[in-house]
Amino acid sequence: MTEVSIPFPFAEVDYPSYSVFPVAGLAALAGFASLAAVGGVASTWIRQTTDDLELDDAEWLAIGFPLTAGGSVAAVLFLGPIAIPVFAALLLIELFLFFKKRDAVVAEQRQFLRKGGLRALKSEIQTVIRRTRAGNDENPAEPGSRSLTGRFSEFRERLQKSLARPPKSTSAAGARKRRGNDPHRDEQAPPADSQGFIFLKKDGAVAVDASPGSSGLSDNIHNTKRILQKAMELLATDVHFEPHDDGYAARLRVDGVLMDADSISTGEGKGVAQAIKVMSDMNIAERRRPQDGTFSIQAGTDKYDVRVASSPTSYGEKLVLRLLKTSGGILSTGLDGIGVRKRVLEQLRAIIHKPYGMFLVAGPTGSGKTTTVYAALSEIDAKQHNITTIEDPVEYRLDNITQIAVNTKADVSFASILRSVLRQDPDVLLVGEIRDRETAEIACQAALTGHFVFSTLHANDSVATITRLLDLGLDPTLLQTAVTAVLGQRLARRLCKACKEPCEPPPGLTKKFNLDEGAVKHIYREKGCSACGGTGYKGRIGLHELLIVTDEIREQMTAQPSVNALKAAAIKNGTVLLQLDGFLKVLQGHTSVSEILRVTT
Ligand SMILES: [Zn+2]
Structure with missing residues (x-):
């Protein structure tokens, strides 16, 4: 060797x-x-x-x-x-x-190369240390049961989780994005539980303070809080709380679809129903007649208005709660938050800042019309303009704006309020919905006399809106001169970012955009995972078609308009129809072909 x-x-x-x-x-x-x-x-x-x-x-x-x-x-x-x-x-x-x-x-306050971000990072690390310590203290029965390396790896895990968490955002769109981005949401989520949670009466007085650490809370309040917290976490719009033969079930409407969320015993369920009725100022002795009421929730920095409707069923009283987030959300993000393409966004901004005219948003029920109208309205300076809304019912509360609710029982209709409001020197008007000829006529006249009018209409798309208004009996010349633009809208479900899988685009899709074969390598389709409850979708995205009323369009707005001619004129003027806008969002990976076909055909 x-x-x-x-x-x-x-x-x-x-x-x-x-x-x-x-x-x-x-x-x-x-x-x-x-x-x-x-x-x-x-x-x-x-x-x-x-x-x-x-x-x-x-x-x-x-x-x-x-x-x-x-x-x-x-x-x-x-x-x-x-x-x-x-x-x-x-x-x-x-x-x-x-x-x-x-x-x-990421958001500015989380950027590590900036001062604010570093401060946030420091407090983040401190929180993690505190929580890790608290976690260890929770187990005083087993002192030293965890080795130093065990503690270190736990600390590291927590730190990673909190650092990896995508930016905090106050907007609904941001929250949705956050959910979509973050597969660990469920494990690390409830900072919600460490925040304040206060039930408020309609007039703003505290009904129950259910913040962590409050003592003497009943089981009913705990159960109510748990169900509502889950609803907020999942961005549910409605909570159905319904009695069955073997207990109460809570179901949530998330992204337009109902899902089971919780079930409790009949006794507990009755307690929850009673607690909700007390908070919303309903008569608790009355269980046989439908009632309605409202209350609010202050959860951390978020505020929600809750509209409650009760109805008797064969097993007892069913409550449906509609949650409306009044803080942040669409009102703080404006039109940026509704998911329109950049070009449409620029056109929309130009339209809504005109001194007079009419902007209509059209779509079927649940297509996000109200949200879009409010987003647009929130971009108008409420201090410099007299803004009045007429709604049925008032959904979002805005500062510096006069909001009036329609009351059909008392014979206070859109048309009658609109008439009186026009005598109060308004600049901008929001008419919740145009349902009849009278309202349509007054709204058009307002638009022609120096006011800007926002409204919504139940119609399939932008072209159908014009034919619908003519069907209501509106004079074509009034329509031609008053309407500035119509936005057709739909909501499509967004693909779950945690599980969407690539697939080959159907050949017709590339052809639609005059793209070469192979120009788009792949699009995505739904799969399903635990983050999206197996549906493959999470959150929603808006599809829009903006029809700007130009001379060419005006020519087609006759008493007997041809839908095809109107459509052709719209396309010639640069309108991207709903379905095409949807397919653009498919190419961008936001949603799937089947979803676009589901909502646009
Ligand atoms: Zn998924």
Whole structure:
């Protein structure tokens, strides 16, 4: 056996320097170990963050860290302790590059390369430390049951989760996006539980303060809070609380579809129903006649108005609660929050800031018409304009705006209120819905006499809106001169970001956009996972077609209009029809072909 000669440069390096071993050698080892630990934690975090934020192009960064860590082992062996600062610098550069990528897509207060973001990060880390400690204190019966490494990995896990969580946003669209982006939502979610939770009466007085830490709350309040919290978390629009032969069931309407959420015993259910009726000022002794009432909830910084309707069923009283988020949401994001394409957004803004005219939003029930109209209205300066709304019922509350509710029982109709409001020098009017000829006529006249009128109409699309108004008996010349634009609208379900799977686009799709075969490599279809309850969809996205009334369109608005001629004129003027707008959103990966076909045909 010959002696193996050690090749250059290994032989040339005086590492470890045994003469000073305890100091330099230990320092080198410690330096290397901490470098490897930082590299490991950072690479896991980066991988998770790239997943959550869907940063495809940052993949190399995620594999960069293990490579760096491996490289540093080699370097320490070859170069000695000097390798540590070199590779620490490399790590920092990689982290810096990644932060830059991440900062480009997250909210300002979470950008690490900014002051506000660093402050938020610091408090985030403090929260995690506090929670980890609290978590350990919860188990005083088993002191020391968790090893140091166990604690460290738990701490790391919590920190990663809270850092990876996509940006906090106050908007409904943001919340939806957050849900879609975040597959870990369910495990880490309820910061909701650590926030205040106060039930308010109609007049704003506190009914029950059910914030964490409040004492003496009844089971009824706990159950009510649990059901409503779940509804808020899932962005439900309605809660159905209904008695069956073996108990009460709570079902939630999420993205337009009902889903089971909770079930409790008959006794508990009656308690919840009673608590809700008390809070909404309903007569608790009356169970045989339908009633309605309202209350509000202040949950953390979010505020909800809840409209309650009761009806007797064979098993007892059923309650349906409609949740309306009055804070943040569409009113704070304006038209940016409704998902229109950029070009349409620019056109919409130009239209709604005109001094007079009429803007109509059309679609079937549940297509988001009201939300769009409010989003548009919220962009108008309420201090400089006298804005009045006439609604049935008042859905969103706006500051500095006069809101009037229609009361058909008292014979207070859209038309009669509109007439009186016009005598109060309004600039901008919102007429909740045009249902009859009288309302349509007064609204058109208002639009012609220096007011801007917003309204909605139950019609399939923008062209159908024109024929519908003519069918109501509206004079074509009035229509021609008063209407500025019509927005046709639909809501399609958004594909769940956690599970959508790529598929080949059908050949007809690329042809529709005059694209070359193979120009679009793949689109997505629904699959289903635990994050979306197996449906493959989560949240919704609006489809829009904007018909601007130009001279060419006006010519077609005759007493007997041809739908095809109107459509052709609209397309010639640049209107992208609903279905096509939907397919554009398919190409962008937001939704699927089958969903667009479901909502547009
Ligand atoms: Zn899914």
